[in-house]
Amino acid sequence: MALSRIQLPAEARRGEAVEVRILVQHPMETGFRRDLEGRRVARNVLHSLACRYNGVEVFRATLSSGIAANPVLRFFFRAEKSGELEFWWLDDDEVEGGAKASLRVIA
C-alpha cells in the first residue's frame, strides 16, 4: 500500500468549503520509459482515486500518465457534520490503497 499524506483542517464551520490536499507516493510510470538495458518499463499509473465523506462520494479522479509522479490533488468539499474523510485508489498493477482523516464540524 502506497504511502500518502492528507492535509485537512482539524475543524470547519458547518456548510463551509473545506480544502483537502492529498499526496500519494506513486511512481506514475508512463510506459514510455526504457530501463538501462533498453527494455520498456511497464506502465503503472494510479488511475482511479475516490474520496468519500461519511460514506458519500465527494470527489473522484481518473488519472493518466499525464499526472506527475507522486500525484497531488487538491479539491474542496462541503461538510454539514463531523465525520471521516476516506480515500481509496487503484493502480494498473491492481494495487489498492487508502487513507483516512477526520474532520470536526463546529456550528
Place this chain on the structure above:
Amino acid sequence: MKRRAVLALGLLGIPWRGLAQANAHVSTTDPLVYALTKGKVVNAGRVRLELPKIADTGHSVPMTVRVDSPMTPASHVRGIHLIAERNPMRDMASFQLGSHSARAEVSSNIRLNGSQRVVAIAELSDGTFWSDATFIEVREAACTEDG
C-alpha cells in the same frame, strides 16, 4: 451605393467571425472531445485553467482549474476534463465533482511532453460544456526521446 453595401456586409461579417472563434480552442469533432461531449457545443468561458507561462521541466507542473459555478444542487459542475494536445496520452485527467464539492476548483501536478496547449473542459449540470485553453512553454519535456 455599392460601396456602402460592401461596408455593411463587412460589418455583418464581424459577429460571424466572433461566433466562429468562440470555440476556436476546442475541436468538437476530435474523437477524445467527442467521447466527452457527444458532439455538443463547447463554449469558451466560465473555466479558468491556470498554468505557469514557462516551465523548466515538464516533469511536474502545477495546474489549477476553476469553474465559475454556484455549486448548488440545481447548478453545479459535474466534471472537469484535462487534455494535453502534445502528450502521448492526451487525456490527462478527469475529475468528477458535484454540488457537495462546494467549490469548483481542482489542483494537481501535471506532466508535459514539451511546449503545448492544455485544454480544460467542464461539464455542467445543465448539460452544457465550457472550456479554457492555456499555452505553456516547457524547456525540457517530461517523456521520451523515442516516444
